[in-house]
Amino acid sequence: MGLxxxxxxxxxxxxxxxxxxxxxxxxxxxxxxxxxxxxRVAHKLYKKKRYFLARWVSQRAARKTGIEIHPGATIxxxxxxxxxxxxxxxxxxxxxxxVTLYQGVTLGGTxxxxxxxxxxxxxxxxxxxxxxxxxxxxxGDNSKIGAGSVVLSEVPPNSTVVGVPGRVVKRDNVKIPRxxxxxxxxxxxxxxxxxxxxxxxxxxxxxxxKIYETIDDLKRQIEExxxxxxxx
Numbered sequence: 392m393g394l395x396x397x398x399x400x401x402x403x404x405x406x407x408x409x410x411x412x413x414x415x416x417x418x419x420x421x422x423x424x425x426x427x428x429x430x431r432v433a434h435k436l437y438k439k440k441r442y443f444l445a446r447w448v449s450q451r452a453a454r455k456t457g458i459e460i461h462p463g464a465t466i467x468x469x470x471x472x473x474x475x476x477x478x479x480x481x482x483x484x485x486x487x488x489x490v491t492l493y494q495g496v497t498l499g500g501t502x503x504x505x506x507x508x509x510x511x512x513x514x515x516x517x518x519x520x521x522x523x524x525x526x527x528x529x530x531g532d533n534s535k536i537g538a539g540s541v542v543l544s545e546v547p548p549n550s551t552v553v554g555v556p557g558r559v560v561k562r563d564n565v566k567i568p569r570x571x572x573x574x575x576x577x578x579x580x581x582x583x584x585x586x587x588x589x590x591x592x593x594x595x596x597x598x599x600x601k602i603y604e605t606i607d608d609l610k611r612q613i614e615e616x617x618x619x620x621x622x623x
Contacts, residue, residue, distance in 0.1 A: 400468070401427070408471050408491060422475035433462035474520075480610070481509035486491035487532070493520040501526045501543075513548065522557075 397517075402418045418424050430453030436445035440571045445462035453459040457476035460466075464480050467488040472478055474494040480486070483506070484498045494520050500508035513532035517521060526541045531548030542557035551561035 397428075397431070404469050404471050409473060422458055424472075424474060425458045425474040426452050426458040426460060426475065427466075430460045430462070430464075432467065433460075434464070434466075437462035447596075464509075470620065483507045484509040484525070486509040487512055487514035487516065488514050491517045493518065493522075495521040498527070499525050503529045510542075606617060 395459075398418070401424050405418050405421060405424070405487040406411055410419070411510070423571045428613050429448055433445045433452070435446040436442075436448065442462075448576055449460060449462045458472055458478045460478075460480045460483070461482040463482040464478075464484040464486070465488045466484075467490070469489040469613055470486055470492070471490075472492045477495040478492055479497045479499060481499050483500075485600075486498075490512055496513065498510050498518075502508070507527045509527060510594075511529045512524070513534065516536070517529075517534075518524065518528055518536040519538035519540075521539045521614055522536045522542065523540070524536065526543055528545045530536070530542070530546045531550060533548055534546050534550045534552065536542060536546075536557065537551070537553035539555070541551050541555045544556075545551055546557075546559065547562060549562055550559045
């Protein structure tokens with residue numbers, strides 16, 4: 392890919408996904424643009440087994456942008472990292488096309504194992520701020536990972552995942568376009584569980600109230616019977 396073509400594609404990606412951009416030249420100021428430019432260079436060096444130079448380039452980018460991308464990672468077209476501070480992408484991570492990451496995202500491993508130890512991210516995936524995806528498994532195409540989630544296992548395509556540990560709370564097989572960046576209005580399974588517990592608790596209270604009322608009624612009847620017997 393030529394540099395001019397790459398810059399044009401990056402401009403289009405940022406304009407699509409960041410409403411804050413006002414002019415095309417602003418793309419040169421974006422940490423995502425700088426980090427990805429350094430990554431492309433570092434990745435080429437890495438594939439040529441120029442490991443020290445590859446890491447030197449990637450570490451310079453990390454210091455400048457706060458985005459740490461290992462040069463061994465495999466990244467497709469259209470990756471956009473919004474804000475970017477604290478993003479970490481591990482060595483054996485594979486990222487598909489048109490993926491969006493927010494600040495604080497970690498695509499990491501779970502230990503010192505060799506070989507493939509980082510996640511594979513499908514196409515059109517959005518991973519919200521502070522989410523952690525840890526381990527060697529796949530996040531299916533068109534999925535959303537909610538902010539602060541910790542994902543430790545496979546995610547099917549067209550899914551929404553929230554929570555710690557992350558769990559699928561929505562899967563409707565409707566393709567999520569790359570422009571859909573809503574990472575606020577996601578289902579809240581914890582809130583739903585608490586709501587269900589409150590409802591069940593209220594039902595138990597109502598049943599207990601009925602039992603006490605029945606007991607009080609029986610006591611009155613017994614007292615009335617005693618009074619009747621005493622009168623006779």
